[in-house]
Amino acid sequence: MSTDAEWDARYFAAPEGMFSGNVNGTLAVEVADLAPGTALDIGCGEGADAIWLARAGWDVTGLDVSAVAVQRAEGAARAAGVDVRWLVGDFATTELDPFDLVTTHYPALEKTPDRTVLRALAAAVTPGGTLLYVGHAPLEREAALARGFDPDGYVLPKDVSAFLDDRWEIEVAExxxxxxxxxxxxxxxxxxxxxxxxxR
Known part of the structure; x- marks a missing residue:
């Protein structure tokens, strides 16, 4: 399990930035037909997706376990001239009001027997709202294990899809x-x- 301190250490080890600063392309594609409203970016990192959403007219909250990442995101948002609400915390335990859009790309959200993350994801979306959950592919378990990462221990898009009930319509699963x-x-x-x- 990666703690907030471990994530902070990863960001400290990349003083020039861990990521490109560009929006994830799948986010731009999937929200193109959505009317802006409230949005939550889970695992916002250095803020590129949240900033892109804010520029597109969304009222955005960015959440990450790493205070270092959020500090960088705050600076990037100021430089971009956009307003984003930034939070440091664990998504599974952070109390939030529902959003019109909940998005996360390549998250490291752990599975638990009580399915805390899955229940929190479902509760975070307002009726009529959209959940966008994007994972890496191809995700080969043996290769991941060799890098010290067991994908079976984390919530994957297929797990979210299987969890959602008849209150949801799956629009994209590919x-x-x-x-x-x-x-x-x-x-x-x-x-x-x-x-x-x-x-509903």
Whole structure:
């Protein structure tokens, strides 16, 4: 399990930034037909997705366990001239009002026997709202284990899809190439995309 201190250490080890600062292409594609409203970016990192959403007219909250990441995101938002509400915390235990859009890309959200994360995801979306959950692909378990990461211990798009009941409509559930291609040095060339709309 990665703690907030461990995530802080990862960001400290990349003083020039862990990520490109560009929006995840799948987010831009999947929200293109949505009317802006309130949005939650889970695992917001250094803030690129949240800032992109704010520029597009969304009222955005960015949440991450790493205070270092959130501090960088705050600075990036100021530089971009947009307002975003930034929170440091664990999504599974942070009390939040429902949002019109809940989005997360490549999250490290752990499975638990009581399915806390899954229940929190469902509760975080307002009726009529959208959940966008995007994972890495291909996700080969043996290769991941060799890097010290067991994907079976984390919530994947397929787990979210299986959890959602008849109050939801699955609009997208597919694996497809990452828009713009994989980042330099990344083995993940595709995205595992789940987009669901809450009906009630």
């Amino acid at each position: 694996t497809r190439p990452r828009p713009g291609g994989a980042p330099h040095g990344s083995a993940f060339t595709h995205d595992d995309v789940l987009r669901a709309r809450r009906l």
